[in-house]
Amino acid sequence: MKKEPNSIQVIERLARLLDAIAAQKEDASLKVLSAETGLHPSTAFRILASLAEEGFVERTSRGNYRLGMKLMQLGNRVGAGTDFRKIALPLMEKLRDQLDETVNLTVREGDEVVYVERSLAKRMIRVEQVIGSRAPLHVTAVGKLMLGEMGEEACRGYAKRSKLPQYTVNTRKTVAALLQDCTASAKRGYAYDDQEAEMGVGCIGALIRDASGQVIAGLSVSAPIERRRDEWTALVMQASEEISRQLGYHASFSTHHHKGNT
Amino acid sequence: MKKEPNSIQVIERLARLLDAIAAQKEDASLKVLSAETGLHPSTAFRILASLAEEGFVERTSRGNYRLGMKLMQLGNRVGAGTDFRKIALPLMEKLRDQLDETVNLTVREGDEVVYVERSLAKRMIRVEQVIGSRAPLHVTAVGKLMLGEMGEEACRGYAKRSKLPQYTVNTRKTVAALLQDCTASAKRGYAYDDQEAEMGVGCIGALIRDASGQVIAGLSVSAPIERRRDEWTALVMQASEEISRQLGYHASFSTHHHKGNT
DNA sequence: CAATCGTTTTCATAATATGAAAAAAGAACC
DNA sequence: GGTTCTTTTTTCATATTATGAAAACGATTG
Known part of the structure; x- marks a missing residue:
């Protein structure tokens, strides 16, 4: 397990979570995501809750997670060009x-x-x-x-x-x-x-x-x-x-x- | 200044930073971003550095910040549909x-x-x-x-x-x-x-x-x-x-x- | 060559995110 | 319909982590 010198832990983890969600075909459950990222369930839960609050992820009716509209919004503004x-x-x-x-x-x-x-x-x-x-x-x-x-x-x-x-x-x-x-x-x-x-x-x-x-x-x-x-x-x-x-x-x-x- | 109960500080801040970058027409300097978000320059710097490491933001040749390709990537996978x-x-x-x-x-x-x-x-x-x-x-x-x-x-x-x-x-x-x-x-x-x-x-x-x-x-x-x-x-x-x-x-x-x- | 402005690094500190464990909420199985 | 699973959520004490002050660095300007 390598450690990049300057890096905020939460950000690296949040990135892993987003990648994990993106990798899933459909919605992803907390179970799957915490397993996939190796994060403690309660940690994953808290990070996901925060991401949801900011609109980076959304919760489905079943309580699963998927990527949020905010990512679409930001993604479409990428590239000053x-x-x-x-x-x-x-x-x-x-x-x-x-x-x-x-x-x-x-x-x-x-x-x-x-x-x-x-x-x-x-x-x-x-x-x-x-x-x-x-x-x-x-x-x-x-x-x-x-x-x-x-x-x-x-x-x-x-x-x-x-x-x-x-x-x-x-x-x-x-x-x-x-x-x-x-x-x-x-x-x-x-x-x-x-x-x-x-x-x-x-x-x-x-x-x-x-x-x-x-x-x-x-x-x-x-x-x-x-x-x-x-x-x-x-x-x-x-x-x-x-x-x-x-x-x-x-x-x-x-x-x-x-x-x-x- | 209201405080949402469950929310990871860094994530809320990182969201503010990304929004601030998106709001700028061209690249944004650290100065502008820290002013815009009210974050301490060194805090903003560290968060931005982490975001850059994950590809959420990129640095221009002048050292300014812009949104990164990762956002485009994720943004294009939004919506299970x-x-x-x-x-x-x-x-x-x-x-x-x-x-x-x-x-x-x-x-x-x-x-x-x-x-x-x-x-x-x-x-x-x-x-x-x-x-x-x-x-x-x-x-x-x-x-x-x-x-x-x-x-x-x-x-x-x-x-x-x-x-x-x-x-x-x-x-x-x-x-x-x-x-x-x-x-x-x-x-x-x-x-x-x-x-x-x-x-x-x-x-x-x-x-x-x-x-x-x-x-x-x-x-x-x-x-x-x-x-x-x-x-x-x-x-x-x-x-x-x-x-x-x-x-x-x-x-x-x-x-x-x-x-x-x- | 100073001097100023912006960026980056360092560092001690306190606040923050953490994970264990317990509690709720759902499923699944008689 | 009750009971036992599993999965999600909340709580909480703790130590790790992110923090901001200050100092170092670097670039730009007068």
Whole structure:
């Protein structure tokens, strides 16, 4: 049992409880939650009661617990860039309608991308990513573009840190292979994910920039690999460019400018 | 300063902090947050650090605070009925596309409706409700349907409890007026909101039922009052019926059955 | 180079959250 | 319908935990 140095006990426990509730399919009973989190029943009870008072959890008629509306409320205000999600959504829906495949919007967070918005395909069989879920940079189209954008050195650094965990047989194995893919992708302005994160799933991604030219997000289509078409590339890029444009980005910033931080 | 009996101090404080962050337009500094919440800076700092560790908040490059991805993650799992939101969304989008006006999905929570999903009109001028926000039952189309559904007695009870706060000059003032509106609406199966919540905004709403015949949510279109058309009623009802159908509801349950609780 | 402002760490202290145990409230089982 | 389970809730003494004052640090500004 490790102990993070600075951390308020109750907060760490409350987080465990919320996760435990989220993990349950239906409502969760105190019994289950205290077992799941390893907390003493009366402790769990008290924390849950407090969470309920603040609206973080709710009690069902049976006295069970579920996540509360407050979380929805706060969750929808996440990302100072609430604005760019709003701007992107209609264009994501348009792209989704053109291709009839799921379109995702992701942002970078450390060495991962996080799914922040999506437009689901209206089909029975479709790719579906949970909002808030994560994936390492090197197994997604958008992530590889971001790596390419950062330049070779940063890319090597990432490879070293992450050890390039292998998600499928197609996941880039060597630094060389990754570098080559990322650089080429960044140069082209779009990237593929050929079943590198999950077998059977293929993506096409492009980057989104704000008025200062900074990359702030990535747009991608995800489809069962056998349905994916190369022709989509143009549409994905059009969509991402349109979003960037609406965010104030002017393409005039040179063809491709490798960043320089500090 | 009132003191709720059972409540863990840290949790109440953490809630205040999260609210304070959410209230800020951009990132918030420690200074601002501790001022806003009345917490001692070092206390606020420690709580925020813990929240950051769990991913509830994030720190910007400048060291400021913003809401974290974890909230998005949890927020998207709210409502055991995550499923019905998913089912409703495509049909909401379809309706939105037909009318080119904002479509909202709401659930009842106590004496209020909470906005849980939406499909925004793709127009410059549109009605826009924040997900997670609330409104009292008697000032919304869906809320009035829910009141009507519960029967006269429950409706009077609501009026007594809530005192029918007046949002605009059009808000139902008397119990009699409310009752008449709710009963008639429930009988018809749809309701209007004629600038009763906000001047200039008009809605048309209908209810959504699950397999057991229970009302689980409401669907509504919101538009600037001068754009709203009576003809939309049929489309709104079609959409809500289709959602109910997909949730397993069979209309065969009599024309209108006033519930019996207990 | 000071000086000011905001953030972070340290630390002794008291208040706070804790868990054991007892009490209530429901279920389940004759 | 009564009895015995289980599960939830309350109570309470205790020690652990979060607290806020103050000091250290760091950045920004004059």
